[in-house]
Amino acid sequence: MSHQIISPLPGIFYRKPGPGKDPYVNEGDTVSAGQTIGLVEIMKQFSEVRAEFDGVLESFEIEDFGVVNPGDVIAVTS
Amino acid sequence: MAFDILEPGLATTVQDEGRIGYYRFGLPQGGSMDQYSASLANRLVGNTVAEAVLECTYIGPKIVTTTDAVIAVTGAPVDVFVNGEIVPEYERIALVTGDELKFGVIKGGTKYFIAVHGGIDVPEVLGSRSTYPIGAIGGVEGRALKAGDLVPVGVGRDNGLPELRAIALEDRPVFSKDVTVRVMLGLYDQNLSAKGLETLLNSEWVLTPVADRMGLRYSGPGVEWKEREQPFGAGQDPSNIVDAGYAVGSIQIPGGTQPIILHRDAVSGGGYAMVATVISADMDLVARCAPGTKTHFVAVTMEQALEARHENTARAARIWS
Numbered sequence: 001m002s003h004q005i006i007s008p009l010p011g012i013f014y015r016k017p018g019p020g021k022d023p024y025v026n027e028g029d030t031v032s033a034g035q036t037i038g039l040v041e042i043m044k045q046f047s048e049v050r051a052e053f054d055g056v057l058e059s060f061e062i063e064d065f066g067v068v069n070p071g072d073v074i075a076v077t078s
Numbered sequence: 079m080a081f082d083i084l085e086p087g088l089a090t091t092v093q094d095e096g097r098i099g100y101y102r103f104g105l106p107q108g109g110s111m112d113q114y115s116a117s118l119a120n121r122l123v124g125n126t127v128a129e130a131v132l133e134c135t136y137i138g139p140k141i142v143t144t145t146d147a148v149i150a151v152t153g154a155p156v157d158v159f160v161n162g163e164i165v166p167e168y169e170r171i172a173l174v175t176g177d178e179l180k181f182g183v184i185k186g187g188t189k190y191f192i193a194v195h196g197g198i199d200v201p202e203v204l205g206s207r208s209t210y211p212i213g214a215i216g217g218v219e220g221r222a223l224k225a226g227d228l229v230p231v232g233v234g235r236d237n238g239l240p241e242l243r244a245i246a247l248e249d250r251p252v253f254s255k256d257v258t259v260r261v262m263l264g265l266y267d268q269n270l271s272a273k274g275l276e277t278l279l280n281s282e283w284v285l286t287p288v289a290d291r292m293g294l295r296y297s298g299p300g301v302e303w304k305e306r307e308q309p310f311g312a313g314q315d316p317s318n319i320v321d322a323g324y325a326v327g328s329i330q331i332p333g334g335t336q337p338i339i340l341h342r343d344a345v346s347g348g349g350y351a352m353v354a355t356v357i358s359a360d361m362d363l364v365a366r367c368a369p370g371t372k373t374h375f376v377a378v379t380m381e382q383a384l385e386a387r388h389e390n391t392a393r394a395a396r397i398w399s
Binding site: 006008010011043044045047067069070 | 089137289
């Protein structure tokens with residue numbers, strides 16, 4: 001069963017917790033419900049984007065430093 | 079009599095009409111970013127226009143009410159849920175003690191407003207309940223809501239609820255991704271070259287994600303300034319001036335690249351040339367714009383600006399009659 005991870009926010013999507021750090025998760029990795037997969041920056045605040053279900057992160061639909069809008073699919077898990 | 083905040087949302091603050099009269103001391107007016115939308119919520123629940131509301135930005139709070147309450151949600155389009163059931167925006171909603179209010183993903187715009195009969199009853203600071211987070215005054219302890227806050231709800235007026243239960247479609251604000259914002263030139267448009275002024279008024283500017291209660295930054299082609307020797311006291315960049323007061327709604331263009339509209343929580347002065355000023359009638363429109371909104375600036379005269387203000391006043395008078 002595939003699940004979409006949706007951004008509730010507009011802003012800039014980051015796959016890493018900070019410059020020079022490793023990405024939170026890579027495509028093909030196993031993720032668990034509640035696990036952080038990236039950040040969205042808006043209004044100088046960084047909000048964590050989390051997986052809602054256990055599974056495998058199949059693909060990112062937004063690239064690192066990409067612009068997101070509310071409702072956009074950030075990643076797909078299965 | 080309170081709202082129990084289970085989840086605070088991204089940046090939920092108490093706001094009202096603002097803290098007027100202290101701008102000259104450096105304290106911004108604050109208040110609901112989209113005053114018209116906030117006023118519609120107050121109208122539906124039988125308040126005056128002055129009662130404080132909750133301003134929700136992108137992600138709203140999850141609230142359990144500890145009292146029976148009459149509320150309305152207005153502003154940006156969003157699904158509103160009471161105990162998991164969807165309820166309409168722009169209509170009066172009756173909650174009973176223990177009901178849970180929460181929100182879906184915002185579908186446009188930036189901010190929506192929750193009004194409650196009796197108003198949000200935090201203490202007034204300098205004549206207003208508006209939260210000014212940088213100054214740490216107003217609202218709940220001068221900050222955005224946190225989980226665990228108990229937000230006090232006031233006692234409503236004796237004359238109860240209005241006949242009006244829903245705001246007519248034609249009276250609801252529009253949330254567009256393509257807007258024309260009316261401005262008056264000045265106070266420093268003379269620092270732009272003719273080409274720079276032409277670019278400001280004839281280009282498409284796109285709202286960036288760098289937008290909050292203080293200001294909204296736009297990307298676009300940039301503008302050209304006149305060549306001049308910078309006066310003593312001004313910075314070296316042609317976008318700099320000797321410090322001056324900033325009118326509410328001023329547009330400054332640091333470095334000549336990205337215009338910034340100063341909004342309700344902006345500083346009251348500084349050293350950037352204000353090339354134009356958004357007219358008061360269009361400040362709510364600016365507040366409704368989500369990142370990515372295509373924006374054109376059109377110059378109007380003082381007479382046109384005042385006419386637009388009168389139209390807004392007349393609309394408000396009709397809705398409140």
